[in-house]
Amino acid sequence: MLPIARVRRLAAIAVASATALALTACGAKTGEESANAAATVDTSGDTIKVGLLNSLSGTMAISEVTVRDALMLAIEEINADGGVLGKQIEPISEDGASDWPTFAEKSEKLIQQDQVAAVFGCWTSASRKAVLPVFEQNGSLLFYPVQYEGLEQSPNIFYTGATTNQQIVPALDYLVEEGVESLYLVGSDYVFPRTANRIIRAYAEEHGIEIVGEDYAPLGSTEFSTIANKVEQAGADAVFNTLNGDSNVSFFSEYAATGLTAETMPVLSVSIAEEEVKSIGAENLEGQLTSWNYYQTTEGEANEEFVAAFQERYGADRPTSDPMEAAYTSVYLWAAMVEEAGSFEVEDVRAAADGITFEAPEGTVTVDGETQHIHKTARIGRIGADGLITEVWSSEEPIRPDPYLRDYDWAEGLS
């Protein structure tokens, strides 16, 4: 290396580092009061922009496209009804591509470039955790429509799916009522099942239920002979199943192959909705239990209209499911909050949120301003031979959301 070149190189590096340092000196330190300002919402035109952030490609697309469809349906209905504060809603759809950094990147784009009033979407906890700092740092709003593992409460997120005390705890209550004294826990290896099972263990300790086994399969795994063997050997009263997606197909066929049935050892699942029943095959699932807040068969005028409208828009063979319903509801709730606030600004919307109600397909839901979750009715269903899920039990009234399970003594050590 010629000396000249070396000098040049050192100089270049020095300049670069100096520039970096100079710029750094201007930035805010952690802990300082900094630019955590509310996001700029573009209210200039005749329309108001909202973001739809779902995976339209990749492994999660199967599920998330149905949510996007439900969101679009709600937006179209509201627009046909005159819009929000006199403005038509203009949806801007972005593809999260089943990739968490992409979710973060796209949410930033929606907030900063498009200056949307709110974003609707995300499915997996991982994608929500990835976008959460973006929404908090930019002071924008996300409406998250999927049941999840709780233990979260961001001021910049409204959670319209169930938290644990609206889905898992009622399911456990139901099992106790049915006389279950021992449980086997089977789940996919990701955050929701692992956290749900921690909660189940705490609940079990309090209620004298013995947890005889706990197993996780990698997401997408289809090899369940060993787990089925272990379940069969353990001889629990029931199985609590938090497996995701296609793993259920293999699990239930192995479960049946070991000779277990819904009579001998029922399985209660929290991720199997109408669509999954179809693909797993009703014959393998007959008599098994599920826990949700909404089924396509849920009674009520609002649901009849929702199912009819959805099937008219997207095809008569399309089932409706809990996350789709929660997504549909989330748009209506946001619109109601905006109307109440008389403003699209995030802070105004948040301030107006408490007590907003909506006649949703699942029944009346109410926003809890403190937790930014909604009051929901828990429903246990039994899968029939025809593949339909019929309700066998429901909570008497919508359950108040309690993401940190603060009202449950047994959950004290959890968070």
Add this chain to the structure above:
Amino acid sequence: MTVILSQSFTGISIGAVLLLIALGLSLTFGQMGVINMAHGEFIMAGAYTVYVVQKSIDSAGTSLLISLPLAFLVAGAMGVLLEWLLIRRLYARPLDTLLVTWGVSLMLQQLARDIFGAPNVNAQAPSWLSGRITLVDGEHSLTLAHSRLFILGLAIAAVVALTLTLRRTSLGRRIRAVVQHRDLAEASGIATGRVDRITFFIGSGLAGLAGVALTLVGPIGPTMGTNIIIDAFLVIVVGGIGQLRGAVIAAFALGVLQAVMEYSTTVSVARVTVLVAIVAFLQWRPQGIYTLRTRSLA
């Protein structure tokens, strides 16, 4: 006691699946040295064949039986096409073959998505495969599912057929001649290009058979190939290049190890243990269980 028995059977049935998905590779990778990452997509093609056949034929049993030869042909034809279009130009560059065929696998996955949709689909198992044999009855029964026995039988049949083809037929002799000494084979009048193509046809066709078998244990989807291709290659790596018996032993050994580890720990710990065990094994025997010695350099 029944636990040990039932877990051994689980291990053997995992091994049978591994053997089926690796068997085609033992020809294309083991004998020809071609690292075909699209092998997994040939398996997928076999699986979708079952799905398509079932759409046109009502009986799940008949369609499964029809699918076996059909999937072999479909996947085999895809293999021949791939060999003819790309691989034959790359015999001297094995690592580039790996990358090129990986690109092909991306394309085939997208093609499957465009044709069949992104969601996974399922094929109905015929009724005669959904039952099980109960060997030990009592509090803890030992049951063998028909579908698993079917896969085991298919794997054994495929190994036997392949061995006989390689050992007893003139085609097999030509294949071995080309593998062992390409120039000499060519000089003695064997059309090596054609033999390559036929070898690839059989290897890929076996992937199609594996695809048919996999429909009995899991869903059919565009990405099913990627999930298993590494396992398949590991079987060959452990078994040793160019040796059918190496692949057989490796498949069942890995299957049983996986089953035992899964039972005593968790699925993910089992996976990691198996992978680490393979690395450790290669420290001991870098060329796999069986080695073909050559005197040539490099």
Add this chain to the structure above:
Amino acid sequence: MTEEALHGLTISELRVSFDGFTAVDGVDLRVGPGDLRFLIGPNGAGKTTLVDAVTGLARATGSVRFGGRELLGRPVHRIARLGIGRTFQTATVFENLTVVQNLDIAAGAGRRPLTLLRQRRSVPPEVDEALTTVGLAPHAHRLAGTLSHGQKQWLEIGMLLVQNVELLLLDEPVAGMSHEERDATGALLRTVASERTVVVIEHDMEFMRAFASSVTVLHAGRVLSEGSPAEVRADPRVQEVYLGHAPERPTAAAHVGEEP
């Protein structure tokens, strides 16, 4: 090359077997310092395997000593560092590097890591010298892959020279060369042997007669005969192995060894 005492190669009771087949079966061989020894024998006689064993490529039993040091059991690169270099039947040079780069790498096995991490500023003197010796100076900056077959062989020999090996083991260095190239190679080997010990595996009898100082004939993994080219040629056992009982023709075919 400094005036150090040259070493000789002493092989005793050498045995190599692969999977039950014994390729080298108890060979005793002494190559004196500064010798230009030719190793001949029909195919399968174990010539290349013997060289493999000496250079650590094939596992063997017995003893191979060079300059008082036992070679067996050492890894290939350690044996190379003791001053033993070899070529292969097919010329193996680094085709994507230039002639100078090839030689520089060969010269550099003892370099310290820091030297390795620096750029080469100039052509080291030993490389320059080797370029002249093997006659590749005009092609110094050509890619080795573009050289002719003969030039590649010379480059390989040049690489052994800059490696400063004391013992060169050459596996059929003139196979496929033209007449002129053979003669040039022979002359080169003579020059090299004046300062080092050279062992050449060869099929070409004519070439052997023209340039060998001494010859060892291997047959079926054993030493069949040893001596000067003339002695060996006169040995009836050699004639039997090579030509059946037929009397020797005045000019042997180029690749005698390939006849059964």
Add this chain to the structure above:
Amino acid sequence: MTDHQTETGTGNGTGDETTTGNGSGARGARWRLAGGYAAAAVLLFAVAPAVLSDFRLEQLARYLCFAMVAVGISLAWGRGGMLTLGQGLFFGLGGYAMAMHLKLADAGPGQLPDFMLLYGSTDQLPWWWEPFRSPVVAIAAVFLVPMAVAAVIGFLVFRRRVRGAYFAILSQALAAAFAILLIGQQATTGGTNGLTNFQGFFGFALNDPINRRTVYFVIAGTLLALMLLTRQLFLSRYGELLVAVRDSEERVRFLGYDPALVKLVAYVVSAGMAGLAGALFVPAVGIISPALIGIVPSIQFLIGAAIGGRASLVGAALGAIAVAWAQTTLSEEFPAAWTYFQAGLFIVVVAFLPGGLISLRQLLTRRRPTPLGAST
């Protein structure tokens, strides 16, 4: 950016040069090289920040991280012939090392990171987290840990002469194993969610756009520094030796070198670069998760380098940036068409233009082909 002339290590082929660095051709190349790097620096440090919005600049920062991995790949694969299909492992190690420190710094002295409070079953910080409280340890760990792991793997596999496809498959399997391990340890690693939600970066608030811009500058500066470092390796005697090992490992062994060591160095350095890239990815994008580590991302890292030009530093880096950029812009418009296009381009380049798109330039300008150019 005209590095290919001097990559040859010798002059421009006129035949009258006996040394490098003092021929007029080489000197010209050297000036062009300096000019190229100056232009790149101006582009990265002045033009890009001036014309791109904060959002686009952060995207660019992400691409530059991928380019760092590609630079390491061009060393290990392009020059060393080791098909590193498992770089995600090292990217992840660096990323997690950095993320762990940032989480601990956010939590404050003696406190647990937020996710552990939620998912953890103990109140105790795991022992292997403790050292990462120190920023010095963390900064050292982002490249030393990947390098150490690579050294162990490399020592084991190269010593036993595991190479070619065996090496590729093994490294892929190891990356997969690491991802599975991380997912299984949710209480201490965040599981599938990975680690997210970082407030600060060595004391500077990440929600401040100025600081995020600084992160970009750090990344751009690091990339240029790594490219210069790699260049030096390419041009050095070691670089020539590495190519020699790639082309004929046995031959090098007979020259008295231990090829395992030669390969090990390149592999370890490329692992360090991947680790550094992972570490800088964390403040730039705000997340590190197992999804960035397994088999698919590991191969993705390779695509850019292969398309751009595996044996060319500039080719690999530009290729990685271009592919990542195209991925975000084209894949959302035409997801299916993009997959076909990307895969098709990859196939054509690898099969018929192994030198990558950058070698097109040489074909077009009829320059002497690069001696160290790609071949497998």
